[in-house]
Amino acid sequence: MNFIITLTGPSCGGKSTLENSLEGNKIGKKVISFTTRTIRDGEADGVDYYFISKDEANRLIEEKQAVQYVMFGEHIYGSTQAEFDRIYAETNVAIVVVEPTGVTQFAKYAEDRGDCFLIRYFVTNTTQKLVERMLLRYGCNVAENKTTIFAKRIEHLLKVEVWWGRDTEFYSIFILNTIEEKQEACKEVNSHIERLICAFK
Numbered sequence: 001m002n003f004i005i006t007l008t009g010p011s012c013g014g015k016s017t018l019e020n021s022l023e024g025n026k027i028g029k030k031v032i033s034f035t036t037r038t039i040r041d042g043e044a045d046g047v048d049y050y051f052i053s054k055d056e057a058n059r060l061i062e063e064k065q066a067v068q069y070v071m072f073g074e075h076i077y078g079s080t081q082a083e084f085d086r087i088y089a090e091t092n093v094a095i096v097v098v099e100p101t102g103v104t105q106f107a108k109y110a111e112d113r114g115d116c117f118l119i120r121y122f123v124t125n126t127t128q129k130l131v132e133r134m135l136l137r138y139g140c141n142v143a144e145n146k147t148t149i150f151a152k153r154i155e156h157l158l159k160v161e162v163w164w165g166r167d168t169e170f171y172s173i174f175i176l177n178t179i180e181e182k183q184e185a186c187k188e189v190n191s192h193i194e195r196l197i198c199a200f201k
Helices: 015-024 054-064 081-088 100-113 125-142 147-159 179-201
Strands: 002-008 066-071 077-078 092-097 116-124 172-175
Touching: 002 015, 002 100, 002 179, 015 092, 015 116, 015 179, 054 066, 054 077, 066 081, 066 100, 077 081, 081 092, 100 116, 116 179, 125 147, 172 179
Parallel strands: 002 092, 002 116, 116 172
Antiparallel strands: 066 077
């Protein structure tokens, strides 16, 4: 049996932190998504994302090679069947950060495969903490005349993302502020997977 761990939650909630921690603890391998946006300073192709053209992304979608995808602004983000094949050749646990619509798409993907089980987690924090983290992360963009982009991120966080999870069932909700909370989250995920593996034997 293969597993997909989805990590969903608002921006700056701690999804990537938990994803990296789970992979670092060898609980699974993280899925590298594709995107049509341009590469940013400090990013590497094939490490942070697969950076592809919009034409290539549309081809993957049309040929049903994209098992999950979403439009965010002008850009397409998604995950491919080839990426899951790569991960399942190494381990039976794939870890992916994804929005709520992506969770629904992965649920259908897991059901269609028949040999895959979806585990959904939600990673969030207080609204104040989320905004504080976003200011720290993106505040430098204001000096680069990117105030419109920054304002849209804040607006989306406050109007949309803080409400994510209200209509979706998640196995656990994590709030990560300390190293201890991150470690406990990893332990809980690992324990959950071990129980499921035993159940499927």
